[in-house]
Amino acid sequence: MSGTVTARTYMTTGPEPELWYRDLISCLQATFGSLVARAGADPLSVLGAGWRFLHLPGEVTSEEFSYPCPADGPDGPDLGAALAPHHALHSRWWQPADEDDLWREIRETLAEDRPVVAAVDNFHLPFRPAYGDVHAAHLVVVYGLDEVRGVVHVSDAMPPAFRGPVPIEAFQRSWGSANPTDVQDAFFSDARIGRRCLDVRLDSPPPPLTPELLGGFLRCDVEKFTTATAARTGLAGFDAFAAELVDRCRAGDASALSELYAFGWGMQAQASLHGELLRCCGRDWCDPELAGAGRAVETVAHTWTGLRITGAHGLDDPRAASADIARHAHLLRGTYARAVDAVGAAAARL
Template identity: 40%
Template sequence: MRVEPAPAPFWRHDLTHCLHTTAGALLAARGLDPLETLGAGWGFRFVPGEVRREEYYFPGHDEDLFAGLAPYHPVSSRWHRPGDAEQGWQQVRDALVNGVSVAVAADNFHLPFRPAYRDVHTNHLMAIEGFDDETGEVFVNDPVPPSFRGTIPLTALMAARDSGNPIAHDRDLFFTANPIGNRWLEVTIGADVPEVDEAFVARVVGSNAAGWLDGTTGPVLTGLAGLRHFLDAAVEGFAEHPESVDEVFVVGGPMLAVAGLHADFLDRAGVRFGDVRLRELGRAVDRVAHHWSALRIAAATAREDRVAAVPGLRQRTAALLGDQEAVLERMSLVAA
């Protein structure tokens, strides 16, 4: 039997990683615009102690990743955790036969098209669009650079999905020591997809601003108050706790991605509706996104001398929070 992928845009955004590119691939295949769907929401939600060594980690939304990615759309997802590799492939194959593309967790070490092939272990996410029983191949959609859309042997996919994802040497960083477990994501899209008109954009900006301003510092960290608490705790404990390096890097990844997407969402809306205020707001959000990029790099390169890195991290977090506050003032004015 052969199931071929349906024609769909090959989508990615420069500031995102495998979670958002995979979501974009699956949403585009179902007729949704990835930027409008994934770029509307912008906030902060973090449960202390929940950081997982996964490239597709999204703070506060472990069991329903897509609901966290698209809070203004009827989109949800749930993890399936098969008992073994054979059951894992059969479940994915059944979904594909029923016309549903899925996302699978995989170890890049076993994927022939990834630069990390046979070199580095890491916990990755990608879309599977079809298969060919006769040739023993599966159709993969992975826009993460170097960007691949084509076939790989089913045996390679099963090895990647069944991997223990070990730390084998000092290059296995951030997303290792967490077995893949043949997990795969089932995505559901409801019927009431909103129209992205001026009223929708106004509601999004107002709701996002309220979420940032109504923050909490425990037990769940949310909004600006929660973000400040998270960054202050991370910097103050950076020298003493080696795990702080991974925490800042892993949490910062989705924060960078979401801010970058939201910036472009606002810019597109500003162009479409002739509203310069939205375009200016988008530029301000983009500035916050690039603070996250700098902060992640600073943390990741400080593993060997965390004490010396603390003053610079304090400066970077202060700059990030300062621009975040300025954006919130602008958001409140635009929403009003």
């Protein structure tokens, strides 16, 4: 592939994007992981280094890539910084500036040898299982554009995994979709796609991960879990989130459960990656306490499944589901507390 601009063909140089995936992550972590790997860094070390709880009431979107992202960055919300708080990973949302030339920014970015993360609607993408059946907001990596052949080159690590050309017409329908309300997907439809794209950059290569460096990350994360703030962060933030969730269910508010499913996926994915990183480092560094802390954090990730799936099945009758929601939230709170203790103990020895 060539990065030169010829015959209206724009392709990134080097190998095609890596299909980076883990079972509990969403398209958000998969696309960022692919671009982090392309920048020459280990996605697990970057995306798995941080572990936090943050809930922003009223800001959960009905998209697979919904993630709590404070608007306190110099350029507004920065998903990259939220996903990797210990690394120089940054991102910004943008949309085409010219309705008469929708591809201009993508051409320019690809000509600079930088792939683009694009929001899409699965309903219009021929390689997605939901094609022609279910509307749902999703993210993919665009790494090539051939306007002569009429194709966009797309990489998507989410199962069934795809990397290759897609007809421009199909991609444009997906990229510009209204993503209307779909009774088959109450969680990721009803959110206009709006031709949104993400510019993702790893500003500087991360240093090799050492016990000393990881120990500093962990101590910072434990402090955020155990320090009460005005925002819904840490263990106190989880308590406030869970109490409100149960109250809304008892009041018959089904939207609380659809928000739970989208919001919980981000928290579940983060815990899964953090736990895997600690477990792998514990193995490689012959540190059983660190490996055990990793397993404790992975337990948090798996316990999110019970809460999210109970919420999904309770959409039709939130009041009836409220007792089970309260029970699963209580179980999850316990796994968080034990994992924070285990991570703190491991960090003290690093």
